[in-house]
Amino acid sequence: MDPFPRSNNWRSNGVELHFFQVLGPIPALQEDSTEEDYEADKTNSASLYRVSDVTGCMTLSLLCDKAPFDQTLLDRSDCFILDNGSNGKIFIWKGSGANMEEKRAALKVADEFIQRMKYSRKTQVEILPQGRESILFKQFFRSWS
Secondary structure (H helix, E strand, C coil), X not given: CCCCCCCCCHHHHCHHHHHHHHHCCCCCCCCCCHHHHHHXXXXXXXXXXXXXXXXXXXXXXXXXXXXXXXXXXXXXXXXXXXXXXHHCEEEEEECCCCCHHHXXXXXXXXXXXXXXXXXXXXXXXXXXXXXXXXXXXXXXXXXXX
């Protein structure tokens, strides 16, 4: 028997019965609660920091402490750290116009940042050159163009 019958009577071919025998019944969905929404927001919190040596020494400065961010905050002449460490992830965004010293220092700064924030040593660091941003990174911004 074809497991994917072409006719509209798939229910009468025993496919529906086999489907539910294999996967089980459809579970009842729970009602949403504002507490669950709050917890989800809390674990997906993020902050955006600029890594720059414009002052002559490498500095890390907080730009925004709550997502969603404006994409315009990302200046192509600098590097940035998007902190989602409470969820096990740190992103390093490297602007195409950032100098080599900033690009090299960004990973070291992120490592020091993870230690200072007392995040797990298993915190993932994703490095993103400008123009190669992941969907996961883009989700922290209001819109992306």
